Amino acid sequence: MSVDGDRRRGPERSRRLPREVRERQILDAAVRVFSEHGYHYASMDEISDVAGVSKPMIYAYLGAKEDLFTECIRREAIGLMEAISKGVRSELTPDMQLWHGLDAFFGYVDDHRESWLVLHRQATSAGGPFSRQLLEMRARAITLIDALLTKTASSEGMDSQARKGTEAHAAALVGACESLADWWLDHPDIPARVLATRAMNLVWMGFGDLMEGNVWTPTHPES
Amino acid sequence: MSVDGDRRRGPERSRRLPREVRERQILDAAVRVFSEHGYHYASMDEISDVAGVSKPMIYAYLGAKEDLFTECIRREAIGLMEAISKGVRSELTPDMQLWHGLDAFFGYVDDHRESWLVLHRQATSAGGPFSRQLLEMRARAITLIDALLTKTASSEGMDSQARKGTEAHAAALVGACESLADWWLDHPDIPARVLATRAMNLVWMGFGDLMEGNVWTPTHPES
DNA sequence: ACGTAGCCTTACTCCGGAGTAGGTAGCGGA
């Protein structure tokens, strides 16, 4: 029984491959395993097993466990950012840019659930040097969105009041999207585009209202 | 040098206290340490040290590390829910209920950053049995908010279109708040009420627009 | 006075898993 021993091996144990290929295999395996068990419960033994490679190879090519994880984060973060960049074409109007960005984001998460898990859930919590990469990425996203909102706000003739709030608004949007993505992992039946549209409406409409001075206050008279 | 050894001890090592008190001390210490280092990097030794108690006491009273952590989650989750419940008085209009709930939430996070850290960041990522508690709490929050939105939607005479989206909208709100709270940890200078108001505007206004059929679409003609 | 119950400690065991030492196998060049 338990013929199981090596069922999870990835590539058929092939020999003497160039370093580049091995590194890819290892990183792929690492992302798989980290996303499945979380950083701490993932063992180097399992990663090496899944990669179809022995443990010392990992240390030789990618370094210690922390380094390996960091490299995973880096690679996946770059992938995500590239995916989003492809969506945001600067000749479009701000709202279209935002929408395409959102669409690309949810599309990426849809296609790379494991990557997203590693990137967001794991890196966020396994504190220290790991979250750096994340915070940086998030900061870039916020800045980008802030720029779009600001552009719209000024072209729409709005200032002071609405303007100073754009960054927090952008942060809220980013946060909302991250959470939506996480929530989505447990409700996989919803198509990506629907999520993107929902996020868009959530924020863009609220933002439009803000710009028009249409603000809810605790003493709101309605209903 | 390093007279430091026991500087972090909490209560002045006092003897023969009743079990009830010790349990409180231990849980307090555990929340402190878990929030500071994260579940895995937190050691039982440090917790016992901070609690001013020896390690076997923890095992005698609260059980293994997992049990201890679970108990922390439980206690803090109950605390948060109670704080929110105090805000939401059912004789108010839905929008006021929502606003008081949000205000209570951000107020709680403001007063209990450590608790929130443990509750959200740690429990979310240190997967398995821990996140149960969280998912359950979140689910309750979503249901509650969904009810408020639905009530408003129907009293406002809206149906089908807007109605089926309320749950996802509620999920988005919850997610947005969680992220706002996390983001807030790194921007502590903002008062809680401002965050609550911002969240309220983000969602309520967007929701109002949705109900009025004022929806953004990719082919939106504006600007 | 003496038992006993429960608070509390020191000083261990033990193991999973990170990281490594040292050797083998196949390939390119002379």
Place this chain on the structure above:
DNA sequence: TCCGCTACCTACTCCGGAGTAAGGCTACGT
């Protein structure tokens, strides 16, 4: 054919930290 280089593996070491065995002190009941 031999050298040596690089890809690669087996088989360890070693340690942090979870969990525990075994007993000491104090208070109270009788």
